[in-house]
Amino acid sequence: GENVEQHPSTLSVQEGDSAVIKCTYSDSASNYFPWYKQELGKGPQLIIDIRSNVGEKKDQRIAVTLNKTAKHFSLHITETQPEDSAVYFCAASMNDMRFGAGTRLTVKP
Amino acid sequence: SQTIHQWPATLVQPVGSPLSLECTVEGTSNPNLYWYRQAAGRGLQLLFYSVGIGQISSEVPQNLSASRPQDRQFILSSKKLLLSDSGFYLCAWSGQRIPQHFGDGTRLSIL
Numbered sequence: 001g002e003n004v005e006q007h008p009s010t011l012s013v014q015e016g017d018s019a020v021i022k023c024t025y026s027d028s029a030s031n032y033f034p035w036y037k038q039e040l041g042k043g044p045q046l047i048i049d050i051r052s053n054v055g056e057k058k059d060q061r062i063a064v065t066l067n068k069t070a071k072h073f074s075l076h077i078t079e080t081q082p083e084d085s086a087v088y089f090c091a092a093s094m095n096d097m098r099f100g101a102g103t104r105l106t107v108k109p
Numbered sequence: 110s111q112t113i114h115q116w117p118a119t120l121v122q123p124v125g126s127p128l129s130l131e132c133t134v135e136g137t138s139n140p141n142l143y144w145y146r147q148a149a150g151r152g153l154q155l156l157f158y159s160v161g162i163g164q165i166s167s168e169v170p171q172n173l174s175a176s177r178p179q180d181r182q183f184i185l186s187s188k189k190l191l192l193s194d195s196g197f198y199l200c201a202w203s204g205q206r207i208p209q210h211f212g213d214g215t216r217l218s219i220l
Contacts, residue, residue: 004152006152032207034207034209036211041213041214041216042213042214043115043199043201043211043212043213043214044153044199044211045211046209046210089152089153093207096155097155097207099152099153100152101151101152102151102152
């Protein structure tokens with residue numbers, strides 16, 4: 001089955017800097033890669049996703065890149081703000097979703 | 110618009126007591142429904158999913174069970190809770206096979 005690894009487990013950046021979170025997956029058949037943001041005491045919220053026929057997708061300050069050959073994908077947040085502080089999860093799926101262990105991002109004002 | 114509701118938000122139960130967590134979805138019909146457990150500092154583990162009324166698939170053997178008595182209602186249950194059942198339980202729904210929309214979760218503490 002699919003195995004998703006996510007790095008780093010914690011990330012601390014200064015406000016205004018960029019943050020990058022990386023994930024690798026094992027099943028080359030996976031074709032859908034969502035990213036979720038989970039704030040304290042809340043459920044994960046889908047923030048961006050990418051399908052395997054696309055190499056990059058951007059939505060304002062958030063972008064995701066996908067390298068199918070290397071089987072890894074990344075979340076990029078530019079111009080970070082304190083409200084970006086949360087736990088971020090990647091996932092990979094073809095029929096079943098498998099989640100990474102999460103990255104706790106802290107943006108220091 | 111679609112919304113998902115989970116309750117209670119927090120629950121403290123003694124070992125050996127029963128459990129019932131409820132999840133309802135509004136604004137959509139025939140959703141796929143999911144129960145996940147999230148352990149502290151870890152990812153999401155799929156417990157159950159349902160593609161229709163009365164149809165439940167279990168991903169891992171465990172002390173819990175799930176039921177879907179109505180199209181937009183998903184219930185997580187246990188007859189006798191164990192200490193290891195403590196955790197953060199999340200319900201999710203989707204219009205397809207992949208879960209996309211999560212509730213705000215129930216934090217369950219077993220004493």
